[in-house]
């Protein structure tokens with residue numbers, strides 16, 4: 001061996017080894033992600049997952065203190081903003097705050113939500129309107145502002161809707177909620193079509209029941225769901241696990257990883273108008 005060859009044999013494996021230890025570039029480095037309903041529950045897990053891939057993260061929520069708490073661990077790379085998704089002015093103001101702070105947005109996750117349950121005869125107009133205001137109008141407003149901004153930036157981008165399995169199957173005694181979730185899902189498909197030429201991707205994640213960490217499940221929804229299935233509230237977790245093919249309960253982190261899939265151009269840069277159900281698998285004949 002020449003001196004140069006012996007040097008290469010001795011040192012190159014070491015250099016290659018060092019290279020293998022170098023952290024892989026993060027998929028969302030340099031991107032700004034705006035997540036609604038991020039004061040807790042699934043939204044705060046989404047924030048964690050996007051930040052772990054290098055995104056600067058904005059938590060927007062009607063619960064302003066909660067949004068700030070979620071964003072706090074990210075220091076300068078995180079911002080909490082107060083925003084009611086049903087208010088046109090509030091949604092526009094929240095985006096303005098993000099543009100002022102970070103110059104733009106690359107990923108928008110529309111996740112804010114509520115849930116309510118009642119047989120149709122007992123569903124009041126107020127309850128119907130509340131579900132549709134937050135879930136249908138809210139998702140429309142958040143997406144409309146995203147489109148205006150992303151088109152102006154001409155950077156492309158990713159909009160992800162967190163809808164629900166109830167968008168696809170009839171939620172028992174939950175017509176107001178389920179029909180609003182179905183509208184979200186179809187809105188996403190329509191927007192995928194509209195955004196295509198500008199490389200604005202729009203995709204939907206449908207969680208099945210996520211009891212852990214969700215504030216929805218700390219409300220009357222838990223009792224109402226248990227009543228709908230004729231079981232005790234503390235049997236719900238077992239009920240939901242038993243009906244899946246994989247025999248699992250769905251966790252906020254599972255939803256966050258599905259959202260990350262659509263947020264990241266590396267993973268899903270050629271997918272739009274798609275739907276990812278995170279439901280543990282359900283038998284073909286499944287209905288609630």
Ligand code: NAD
Nearest residue numbers: 037039041042062084085111112113164209210214215216
């Ligand atoms: P959560 O209650 O823990 O979080 C929802 C967040 O939305 C809260 O922080 C709340 O303050 C916020 N919010 C409510 N109304 C708002 C408004 N008008 N403006 C801005 N923010 C508002 O519930 P979660 O389980 O984390 O739900 C997140 C999303 O996932 C919702 O869209 C929900 O419908 C959907 N989802 C949840 C489940 C589940 O079982 N947890 C299942 C399917 C779909």
